[in-house]
Amino acid sequence: MTTLQQFIDQSITGAVSEPVKLSEPVPVEQLPTPALIIDLDLFDQNLAKMQHFLNKRNLGLRCHTKMHKCPIIARKQIAAGAIGVCTATVSEAEIMQVNGITNILITSTVVTKEKISRVIRLAARNPMLQMVVDNIEIASRFNEAASDSGIELGVLVDIDPGMGRTGIEAGAPALSLAKHLVGKCQNLRFDGLQMYAGDCMHLEGFENRRKKYTQVMENGAATKRLLEASGIEVQIFSGGGTGTFDIEPGIGLATDLQAGSYVFMDIEYREIGGEGSDRFNTFEPSLFVLVTAISKPQQRLITVDAGFKSFASDKMVPEFRDVEGVIYHWGGDEHGIIQLTNPSREISLGDKLPMLTPHCDPTVNLYDYYYPVRDGKVEELWPIAARGRSQ
Amino acid sequence: MTTLQQFIDQSITGAVSEPVKLSEPVPVEQLPTPALIIDLDLFDQNLAKMQHFLNKRNLGLRCHTKMHKCPIIARKQIAAGAIGVCTATVSEAEIMQVNGITNILITSTVVTKEKISRVIRLAARNPMLQMVVDNIEIASRFNEAASDSGIELGVLVDIDPGMGRTGIEAGAPALSLAKHLVGKCQNLRFDGLQMYAGDCMHLEGFENRRKKYTQVMENGAATKRLLEASGIEVQIFSGGGTGTFDIEPGIGLATDLQAGSYVFMDIEYREIGGEGSDRFNTFEPSLFVLVTAISKPQQRLITVDAGFKSFASDKMVPEFRDVEGVIYHWGGDEHGIIQLTNPSREISLGDKLPMLTPHCDPTVNLYDYYYPVRDGKVEELWPIAARGRSQ
Numbered sequence: 032m033t034t035l036q037q038f039i040d041q042s043i044t045g046a047v048s049e050p051v052k053l054s055e056p057v058p059v060e061q062l063p064t065p066a067l068i069i070d071l072d073l074f075d076q077n078l079a080k081m082q083h084f085l086n087k088r089n090l091g092l093r094c095h096t097k098m099h100k101c102p103i104i105a106r107k108q109i110a111a112g113a114i115g116v117c118t119a120t121v122s123e124a125e126i127m128q129v130n131g132i133t134n135i136l137i138t139s140t141v142v143t144k145e146k147i148s149r150v151i152r153l154a155a156r157n158p159m160l161q162m163v164v165d166n167i168e169i170a171s172r173f174n175e176a177a178s179d180s181g182i183e184l185g186v187l188v189d190i191d192p193g194m195g196r197t198g199i200e201a202g203a204p205a206l207s208l209a210k211h212l213v214g215k216c217q218n219l220r221f222d223g224l225q226m227y228a229g230d231c232m233h234l235e236g237f238e239n240r241r242k243k244y245t246q247v248m249e250n251g252a253a254t255k256r257l258l259e260a261s262g263i264e265v266q267i268f269s270g271g272g273t274g275t276f277d278i279e280p281g282i283g284l285a286t287d288l289q290a291g292s293y294v295f296m297d298i299e300y301r302e303i304g305g306e307g308s309d310r311f312n313t314f315e316p317s318l319f320v321l322v323t324a325i326s327k328p329q330q331r332l333i334t335v336d337a338g339f340k341s342f343a344s345d346k347m348v349p350e351f352r353d354v355e356g357v358i359y360h361w362g363g364d365e366h367g368i369i370q371l372t373n374p375s376r377e378i379s380l381g382d383k384l385p386m387l388t389p390h391c392d393p394t395v396n397l398y399d400y401y402y403p404v405r406d407g408k409v410e411e412l413w414p415i416a417a418r419g420r421s422q
Numbered sequence: 423m424t425t426l427q428q429f430i431d432q433s434i435t436g437a438v439s440e441p442v443k444l445s446e447p448v449p450v451e452q453l454p455t456p457a458l459i460i461d462l463d464l465f466d467q468n469l470a471k472m473q474h475f476l477n478k479r480n481l482g483l484r485c486h487t488k489m490h491k492c493p494i495i496a497r498k499q500i501a502a503g504a505i506g507v508c509t510a511t512v513s514e515a516e517i518m519q520v521n522g523i524t525n526i527l528i529t530s531t532v533v534t535k536e537k538i539s540r541v542i543r544l545a546a547r548n549p550m551l552q553m554v555v556d557n558i559e560i561a562s563r564f565n566e567a568a569s570d571s572g573i574e575l576g577v578l579v580d581i582d583p584g585m586g587r588t589g590i591e592a593g594a595p596a597l598s599l600a601k602h603l604v605g606k607c608q609n610l611r612f613d614g615l616q617m618y619a620g621d622c623m624h625l626e627g628f629e630n631r632r633k634k635y636t637q638v639m640e641n642g643a644a645t646k647r648l649l650e651a652s653g654i655e656v657q658i659f660s661g662g663g664t665g666t667f668d669i670e671p672g673i674g675l676a677t678d679l680q681a682g683s684y685v686f687m688d689i690e691y692r693e694i695g696g697e698g699s700d701r702f703n704t705f706e707p708s709l710f711v712l713v714t715a716i717s718k719p720q721q722r723l724i725t726v727d728a729g730f731k732s733f734a735s736d737k738m739v740p741e742f743r744d745v746e747g748v749i750y751h752w753g754g755d756e757h758g759i760i761q762l763t764n765p766s767r768e769i770s771l772g773d774k775l776p777m778l779t780p781h782c783d784p785t786v787n788l789y790d791y792y793y794p795v796r797d798g799k800v801e802e803l804w805p806i807a808a809r810g811r812s813q
Binding site for chain 1: 446532582591757759783
């Protein structure tokens with residue numbers, strides 16, 4: 032017998048988070064599929080490349096853990112130089128914090144009593160925790176809860192970049208909220224602004240993306256000036272992601288980048304194109320789902336053991352890493368049907384092949400652990416400790 | 423330090439599977455969202471209705487656990503009269519078997535050495551376990567592994583209904599495989615046929631569905647006759663699902679129905695229509711995702727905390743159970759943007775509302791446990807022990 036809160040707490044503290052060391056390395060072709068594998072060489076390369084790029088431009092990296100949901104990876108990013116992490120949800124923040132990560136920004140507001148109290152409990156143990164707010168009434172509720180617990184909570188005002196998802200309107204409404212925080216919320220510390228234009232991340236074509244994103248962010252810059260003209264200091268301006276990492280420095284507004292996908296990449300990002308290329312290939316795909324060919328019911332078709340439960344299906348279909356001239360068709364929850372149009376290699380029953388993920392975040396969220404691969408072998412498993420923690 | 427196989431075994435035996443009893447009931451409006459809730463009254467009603475329907479027609483229910491992935495629910499289905507369960511994957515079968523369920527049919531073949539040995543290990547402890555095969559070479563591998571372990575494994579020949587996903591071609595190829603099993607595979611016991619026409623389940627309109635499905639299954643009937651004419655007894659003919667539950671009896675071919683979705687239902691099934699109705703409402707939706715309205719960045723829009731990580735996105739968008747005149751738009755991994763076209767009720771920040779799931783199976787696969795609700799309260803949690811077990 033347990034209370035619901037105790038059960039939730041135990042699921043956080045009890046989540047396996049450390050690497051599971053194998054007593055002997057396992058060749059990748061012996062993994063039970065579908066298996067989520069990381070090419071460690073490419074992963075390391077992506078991690079270093081982004082950090083080096085941002086270091087040179089004096090832009091902080093507040094890497095978004097909503098993508099990988101893995102404290103092991105978050106620690107690697109921080110060790111490489113990231114200033115901290117973002118989480119999309121309170122339970123992701125709980126998992127990160129219980130695993131020793133302190134510089135955490137929760138990028139999506141919460142509004143209910145029980146979620147607000149969970150944020151306050153985290154902040155009581157971790158003065159570095161920051162929250163976004165986008166509403167005066169909710170800000171007051173946070174202030175009251177912080178006051179009841181005798182703590183101070185750092186907050187950023189979340190500005191709607193115009194996509195209508197979260198955030199307060201730029202300009203006067205954002206200023207009102209900032210004034211409310213500074214003037215009326217003694218237990219909240221106004222740290223700055225967040226403006227994440229998610230709908231710009233995947234705009235196709237570098238120049239197109241640069242122009243539209245720069246235009247969208249003008250409202251953010253104007254809001255920052257408005258606050259400063261009112262005597263409100265804006266220490267942090269957090270925003271941007273993998274799709275705008277090389278655009279932010281030219282705008283000069285953000286203090287830190289909320290990038291996530293750059294470590295793994297996916298087909299969706301590859302397709303947006305990069306500077307001087309129709310493919311965005313600054314970062315290489317390092318995440319794959321290893322699948323097995325399990326049936327060949329008809330000529331020119333072969334079925335693999337990975338469908339809607341192994342790949343996110345919100346965007347395009349998956350692709351093989353090493354086979355061309357074939358088309359993947361969703362075959363249901365557990366199957367993909369491969370149309371062998373003009374295959375660059377034969378695929379036989381039992382073959383295990385890596386596939387690129389269409390959209391990395393919700394694909395990762397389907398698995399309990401990563402198999403990191405180096406030289407064709409797996410030596411340990413990395414638990415995806417925050418998988419499924421959408422609360 | 424552990425071997426990979428030990429780690430996998432421990433994850434099966436260590437999976438929390440029994441109900442988690444709460445020391446005090448929790449009102450549904452206090453659940454942390456997004457939360458997967460079951461309306462127990464409707465759930466019980468669906469369960470009884472299907473069993474009653476099939477009992478009257480002397481058709482067995484081999485309920486498919488790929489949908490709910492929960493031993494607690496499987497036990498309830500068996501207690502109500504189901505003859506056993508199906509699983510789509512070996513690891514689902516492992517979870518069911520370790521939780522005391524014995525009459526298990528694995529409905530999708532496996533082909534690799536390590537997966538075959540996992541099936542044989544299960545069968546060594548459970549003579550009721552059955553496997554499908556759709557290929558002569560793979561059948562021989564199964565036979566060898568069964569022989570090495572000194573056991574007999576019951577198998578069904580999986581017939582491709584023409585959708586090209588899994589299964590051997592109906593007619594002569596299926597007969598060859600059956601003859602191979604009977605004649606050459608001493609450690610395999612030929613139990614019958616499986617033919618699951620997944621692509622017929624969601625055909626719109628009852629009459630349209632009935633006609634096409636009946637036509638497709640003619641190949642199955644012909645194959646059965648072919649085997650019997652060759653002196654091969656076909657004890658089992660397993661197939662069909664929620665979409666054809668009321669069509670199977672008219673065909674008279676299947677000995678048991680592999681239905682899963684009928685306990686929960688979803689928007690996809692509702693839309694196919696039923697006999698005499700443009701909605702398939704023999705079974706009522708009993709599964710919902712409880713979401714919270716967390717932001718209102720613009721007039722006529724309100725954002726809820728459930729996106730691609732809380733709903734399967736392979737089909738249509740989710741819908742509110744109790745609010746009309748609004749449209750859900752995917753807002754990314756963690757958000758849904760609700761367009762307030764002509765809302766039948768006001769939605770305020772903090773409101774918690776149940777939403778129907780677009781496609782129940784891959785939605786369930788995103789959650790670790792169900793919150794079963796009766797009279798507005800939750801008294802225990804049901805772990806989704808086979809969640810993520812796509813291997």
